[in-house]
Amino acid sequence: MSKTLFDKVWDSHVVRKIEDGPDVFFIDRHFIHEVTSPVAFLGLKSRGNSVLYPEKTFATADHNTPTIDQHLPVADPLSANQLKALEENAKEWGISHWGLGHRKNGIVHVVGPENGITLPGSTIVCGDSHTSTHGAFGAIAFGIGTSEVEMVLSTQCIMQPKPKRMRINIHGTLGLGVTPKDVALYIISRLTTSGATGYFVEYAGDVFENMTMEGRMTVCNLSIEMGARGGMIAPDEKTFDYIKGRTYTPKGAEWDKAMTYWETLYTDKNAIFDKEYNFNATDIEPMITYGTNPGMGMGITNKIPEAHTIGGGESTYKKSLNYMKFDEGQDMIGKKVDYVFLGSCTNGRIEDFRAFTSLIKGRKKAENITAWLVPGSHEVEDQIKEEGLLDIITEAGFMLREPGCSACLAMNADKIPAGKLAVSTSNRNFEGRQGPGSRTLLASPLVAAATAVTGVVTDPRTLLKEEAIA
Structure with missing residues (x-):
């Protein structure tokens, strides 16, 4: 059988x-x-x-x-x-x-x-x-x-x-x-x-x-x-x-x-x-969430969906957008961000740091951004140093922290302040997940890196294309 x-x-x-x-x-x-x-x-x-x-x-x-x-x-x-x-x-x-x-x-x-x-x-x-x-x-x-x-x-x-x-x-x-x-x-x-x-x-x-x-x-x-x-x-x-x-x-x-x-x-x-489900790779672009659960996500170039298009639960949907201080039909690109978090059991591995540093290399951290770069283990931390990634991180104005879950769930001191907006490579964007009153946008290490150097939600492809042209 x-x-x-x-x-x-x-x-x-x-x-x-x-x-x-x-x-x-x-x-x-x-x-x-x-x-x-x-x-x-x-x-x-x-x-x-x-x-x-x-x-x-x-x-x-x-x-x-x-x-x-x-x-x-x-x-x-x-x-x-x-x-x-x-x-x-x-x-x-x-x-x-x-x-x-x-x-x-x-x-x-x-x-x-x-x-x-x-x-x-x-x-x-x-x-x-x-x-x-x-x-x-x-x-x-x-x-x-x-x-x-x-x-x-x-x-x-x-x-x-x-x-x-x-x-x-x-x-x-x-x-x-x-x-x-x-x-x-x-x-x-x-x-x-x-x-x-x-x-x-x-x-x-x-x-x-x-x-x-x-x-x-x-x-x-x-x-x-x-x-x-x-x-x-x-x-x-x-x-x-x-x-x-x-x-x-x-x-x-x-x-x-x-x-x-x-x-x-x-x-x-x-x-x-x-x-069983079937999807096409070509339909996927860099993603970002806009609401208060991981399902409220979209391609980064799209606009926040209108409530009537989501198929039920409109009041809950509007409550979520209200918490996030967003409106239906808005673009995500260009929204000013306060914090960037790279880490967690989702994206705290060496490949995530390689991706992040590939975009920040030769650039500088945006002045309005507070960034927490947290390796998932000491082994990852050691690799970051051995591969010269720490030099790139430091030269760009960032600091590498020590291993731990960190701002994924804010059970330690790494809490996003109330009302502040964070682009996070972690796994959950629930209300207050990263600190009481905090607002979270889930994204990839590349989106996080692009945002960290521009200060606003940024499609990483724009920076990658610039590099290709250069």
């Missing part, structure tokens, strides 16, 4: 099926951080349970960590307590812990792949929505709640109903200045934030096959923003080349054994999906 990639991985991890109920599902890798794990550990202790497989859980501090002066004590008492609790719980239960000051520290969905913890055909969970990032490797990865974190710690299993299957195909070649972030925002704008609810998505077609692993991670990261349980891409030679030789990947004969399995991880020719 023909199977989808998702079915192959899911079915091989079902420990027990419950009639008319969820599957008991085995978890290969479990990531924890300082925000969702403390209560889970308290529940574990109150029940007299222990961590069943501590070697399968990996802890890193990222959400609450400061991005400047990380060598100093954390000033915020709540953040400091959560970071201390993570360290103590990891030590008590023998769990690998990469806290502040550790060279492997960074955003959980950045350091996992960097260290080869994320592997094809594996099942991965974390108490974080954007765990879907790891699906770029052909893994089933999704976020879980605090009670489920406790369940995985104590049993290495979780109870989950099997999602339906969706495939999104995009064929063709992406145009100038169009990045994986734009591809993801385009899909969400077409499906809406609930269009994939109840589904696990497989991305297929020329566009995804031609993407780098970092680009694939960006796309899978944003799967949750259209309501999907997760997203995945079939592993290929790019996948295997990326993970080979990393700290936690199999070595020698174990690698050969793993490859025998990994090479079976693809969707069979006649496999059936519950829903």
Whole structure:
């Protein structure tokens, strides 16, 4: 019987099926951080349970960590307590812990792949929505709640109903200045934030096959923003080349054994999906959001849609635009911006910094812009320095901060002030997401870079064309 990639991985991890109920599902890798794990550990202790497989859980501090002066004590008492609790719980239960000051520290969905913890055909969970990032490797990865974190710690299993299957195909070649972030925002704008609810998505077609692993991670990261349980891409030679030789990947004969399995991880020719979409790469241009959810996005050269064209929910739509201080029919290009944020588990990898610096090179930061450039890990930070990108950043008038989630969700000091407008490479633009009263425009690293040097929302293609002419 023909199977989808998702079915192959899911079915091989079902420990027990419950009639008319969820599957008991085995978890290969479990990531924890300082925000969702403390209560889970308290529940574990109150029940007299222990961590069943501590070697399968990996802890890193990222959400609450400061991005400047990380060598100093954390000033915020709540953040400091959560970071201390993570360290103590990891030590008590023998769990690998990469806290502040550790060279492997960074955003959980950045350091996992960097260290080869994320592997094809594996099942991965974390108490974080954007765990879907790891699906770029052909893994089933999704976020879980605090009670489920406790369940995985104590049993290495979780109870989950099997999602339906969706495939999104995009064929063709992406145009100038169009990045994986734009591809993801385009899909969400077409499906809406609930269009994939109840589904696990497989991305297929020329566009995804031609993407780098970092680009694939960006796309899978944003799967949750259209309501999907997760997203995945079939592993290929790019996948295997990326993970080979990393700290936690199999070595020698174990690698050969793993490859025998990994090479079976693809969707069979006649496999059936519950829903399927097809898009053309040529229809995608650099994207930007204009509202208060990731589905409210459009090509950067378009005008903000009129309420009557959106098909229902007009009062909510107008409320969103009112919060953003925008009007129907307005252009986004040329709007004055206050902040630019490059980073997060969506766009905090080395390729994102390469893209950003490619546009700011030889230019200067606009005077009205406050920019936070935050690498996703110390490894990314080291690469930025080794490749000479830090010199470009500094010469253009920017400053590189230290690794962490930063202004993605503003759980540390990196908060956009009320009323200020930010172009952000992160994943959510909800009201107050980047700070109480803040206003967020989601965009790619190229759009962020173009905006950072002009001071207004700018189509990066205009700068790229200038460079081509020069």
